[in-house]
Amino acid sequence: MKKVIGLLAAVSLLTAPLAQASTVTVSGSTSVAHVMEVLAENYQKIASKNVEVQSTGSSAGIRAAKDGTSMIGMSSRNVKQSELNSDTKEIVIARDxxxxxxxxxxxxxxxxxxxxxxxxxxxxxxxxxxxxxxxxxxxxxxxxxxxxxxxxxxxxxxxxxxxxxxxxxxxxxxxxxxxxxxxxxxxxxxxxxxxxxxxxxxxxxxxxxxxxxxxxxxxxxxxxxxxxxRPFIVLMDKNAHINAQDFISYILSEDGQSIVAEEGYIRVQ
Structure with missing residues (x-):
């Protein structure tokens, strides 16, 4: 029995990082979060993937994307070059x-x-x-x-x-x-x-x-x-987790941009 429990614990430890990685973490601008939460809710319904959105402010979101504490950062202002590194990618998802x-x-x-x-x-x-x-x-x-x-x-x-x-x-x-x-x-x-x-x-x-x-x-x-x-910007690492990349692709799709428009913002696609 002890061996079985030990094996289960080991499997749990191995799979925990995978489960955590499958959740797309997004943080930053409270303005962008308004539409991002709606996008995340709809994406979860069709993709069966978790998206967690936190309103922490643009500056905090930019830092989170840069240091990797969030897969995706949100900014409702232009981002300075000094706030980025060579692996950070900026994408405009809407205008407001x-x-x-x-x-x-x-x-x-x-x-x-x-x-x-x-x-x-x-x-x-x-x-x-x-x-x-x-x-x-x-x-x-x-x-x-x-x-x-x-x-x-x-x-x-x-x-x-x-x-x-x-x-x-x-x-x-x-x-x-x-x-x-x-x-x-x-x-x-x-x-x-x-x-x-x-x-x-x-x-x-x-x-x-x-x-x-x-x-x-x-x-x-x-x-x-x-x-x-101003633009609504998301930031992520060029080598971001595939789930984060898929979520951004959804935001820029016809369905995602329709939600952007429905929420009162200006679509970019």
Missing amino acids: GIAAAVNNANPVQNLTQEQISQIYRGEINNWSEVGGEAKPIVVVTRENGSGTRGAFEEIMKLQRTVNGHKVTAISPRAQVGNGNGMIKTIVANNPYAIGYISLGSVDDSLRAVDVNGIAATDTNIAAGDYQIA
């Missing part, structure tokens, strides 16, 4: 707009790109300065390491150079929310708040303002008219 979102009770319908930047720099502090009520603006931003924040700062020129290093120009008085969900909750419950979130996360609880007179829509982003937009 970043919405400047306000409370449904806010009468402001349109802001210029420069007005939004001035609001976030703390140069415009009252809604009356941009056609709204005479009420202080509650500015809400994402946490450091957020891909959405990185893309927003880059597009909106909300970075400055200090001693040779780029630092944020967003007002230190801005409230910080971790993830699109928290930003939505803050803005949906405060009629004088403004926050930026993934366009695919906009729902009836809040409203995306027009920017430079252009509505935040998939059509306008695809045409290049709505300027606050």
Whole structure:
């Protein structure tokens, strides 16, 4: 009996790494995770393979793909060359707009790109300065390491150079929310708040303002008219496990890209 138990234990130890390897691990951007979870759920139904998705932020996802702690990393901002190694492969799976979102009770319908930047720099502090009520603006931003924040700062020129290093120009008085969900909750419950979130996360609880007179829509982003937009990127090792490669192939397939579109993002295939 002891020999049988010992044999079973040995077989278990040998097969455990194989079982673990068969699970596709994905981590990173909370914005990308929104659509990735739906893609993973559908893929598991047709492929009978496990996919685990974790929202850890773009910077953490890039590091995880680079050091191998996740098979696939997710980023909702452009990846710097210094963050990659020679074996890391970048793949754009979708495109997304970043919405400047306000409370449904806010009468402001349109802001210029420069007005939004001035609001976030703390140069415009009252809604009356941009056609709204005479009420202080509650500015809400994402946490450091957020891909959405990185893309927003880059597009909106909300970075400055200090001693040779780029630092944020967003007002230190801005409230910080971790993830699109928290930003939505803050803005949906405060009629004088403004926050930026993934366009695919906009729902009836809040409203995306027009920017430079252009509505935040998939059509306008695809045409290049709505300027606050960024790619959704996945990263993996060139020699990644076959299951990870198959999952990426599914995402780029007609079925996968249809899900991308259904979830409110712009397909790339």
